[in-house]
Amino acid sequence: MLWLGLLTLADAVAAQGFSTTMLRFGCSQVSIDRIDPLVEPGGIPSAHVHQIVGGDAFNATMPYEDISKLAKCTTCTFDQDLSNYWTANVYFKARNGSYKRVPQMVNDAIGAANGGITVYYTAPGPKTVTAFKPGFRMFTGDAMRRISANQGRNMQSCYRCYTGPNFGGNTMSPCMDPKLDTEHFPKTPCPGGIRSSVIFPICWDGKNLDSPNHMDHVAHPTSGPASFAVVNAACPPSHPVKIPQVHYEIVWDTTKFNNKNEWPADGSQPFVLSSGDPTGYGQHGDYVFGWKDDTLQHAMDNRCFGPTCRGLTTQGFDKANKCQVKTVVKEDMDGWLPALPGQHHG
Numbered sequence: 001m002l003w004l005g006l007l008t009l010a011d012a013v014a015a016q017g018f019s020t021t022m023l024r025f026g027c028s029q030v031s032i033d034r035i036d037p038l039v040e041p042g043g044i045p046s047a048h049v050h051q052i053v054g055g056d057a058f059n060a061t062m063p064y065e066d067i068s069k070l071a072k073c074t075t076c077t078f079d080q081d082l083s084n085y086w087t088a089n090v091y092f093k094a095r096n097g098s099y100k101r102v103p104q105m106v107n108d109a110i111g112a113a114n115g116g117i118t119v120y121y122t123a124p125g126p127k128t129v130t131a132f133k134p135g136f137r138m139f140t141g142d143a144m145r146r147i148s149a150n151q152g153r154n155m156q157s158c159y160r161c162y163t164g165p166n167f168g169g170n171t172m173s174p175c176m177d178p179k180l181d182t183e184h185f186p187k188t189p190c191p192g193g194i195r196s197s198v199i200f201p202i203c204w205d206g207k208n209l210d211s212p213n214h215m216d217h218v219a220h221p222t223s224g225p226a227s228f229a230v231v232n233a234a235c236p237p238s239h240p241v242k243i244p245q246v247h248y249e250i251v252w253d254t255t256k257f258n259n260k261n262e263w264p265a266d267g268s269q270p271f272v273l274s275s276g277d278p279t280g281y282g283q284h285g286d287y288v289f290g291w292k293d294d295t296l297q298h299a300m301d302n303r304c305f306g307p308t309c310r311g312l313t314t315q316g317f318d319k320a321n322k323c324q325v326k327t328v329v330k331e332d333m334d335g336w337l338p339a340l341p342g343q344h345h346g
């Protein structure tokens with residue numbers, strides 16, 4: 001069962017006619033906190049709540065240094081990956097206007113992680129991409145977006161409504177099937193939870209570790225955004241260096257919130273991003289690179305696949321789950337809240 005998902009994924013990738021290198025592994029939650037070293041460095045608290053996974057060097061400010069040397073442990077599968085990955089959280093809004101945080105659940109075939117994120121690094125084949133440099137970071141999405149980005153089968157942010165337990169038996173090819181994947185929150189209850197997917201650009205300017213909006217140093221290929229695993233498109237002259245496609249999956253355990261009698265009386269759906277977005281179009285992701293030495297380059301060059309890679313080592317979730325970052329902003333995140341933390345009532 002563990003391998004079924006991956007083999008199906010490998011088939012899907014092979015069907016596209018090229019040999020893809022694709023790491024896919026779980027990272028448990030390392031913290032839930034209201035800090036954001038990328039968009040609001042030093043801001044305590046930041047504007048909205050995040051769920052964070054990866055290394056324990058995560059902090060309100062993160063220097064442009066080799067993060068793998070600052071962190072001592074990681075919640076990710078590969079011991080060598082001390083990166084940080086984070087997104088907004090999802091909350092349920094009750095009819096009386098109170099909010100409750102929706103927990104993450106473990107993605108299929110990942111094992112006993114503590115919620116968290118499933119992370120992918122994809123390349124068109126061995127030796128086709130340049131791994132990130134120490135200090136590299138980037139952002140994708142638009143927290144202010146409330147309408148479709150109109151990317152069709154190449155959408156970079158999507159949700160899938162899992163129609164039954166075990167993810168409704170349909171976990172493959174995120175963001176590529178407009179019948180299954182939507183840029184907005186699903187409009188009906190999802191008995192198996194809701195999967196969020198966030199996909200980052202695959203071209204880099206080759207020089208900058210960051211940029212003022214945390215996006216301009218990376219770009220989409222000339223043919224437009226590259227959807228999941230379709231990563232062989234050409235990069236523009238301004239951003240000539242092909243980088244691994246970073247991609248997050250989060251499964252939100254909405255099962256406790258599926259009673260339609262508790263959903264808004266006007267028929268709308270009740271979920272909202274911690275940024276205050278009730279549509280879901282504003283989903284976004286943050287990344288700070290932190291692999292040790294050249295280990296990510298090694299993985300991308302050597303046909304590593306799924307959660308295994310010759311030359312790298314892995315840890316079990318029993319150990320990974322012990323890695324934690326102390327919460328900086330101490331506030332109630334899990335009770336019924338009169339407002340989203342950091343957001344105005346309304």
Ligand SMILES: *[C@@H]1O[C@H](CO)[C@@H](O)[C@H](O)[C@H]1NC(C)=O
Pocket residue numbers: 056057058059060325326
């Ligand atoms: C985070 O930064 C603060 C202030 O610079 C520091 O005191 C604290 O030890 C840091 N925490 C971690 C986990 O590095």
Ligand SMILES: *[C@@H]1O[C@H](CO)[C@@H](O)[C@H](O)[C@H]1NC(C)=O
Pocket residue numbers: 094095096097098262336
């Ligand atoms: C609001 O509704 C929720 C869900 O029904 C309930 O658990 C909570 O206690 C209510 N809060 C208030 C302040 O009435």
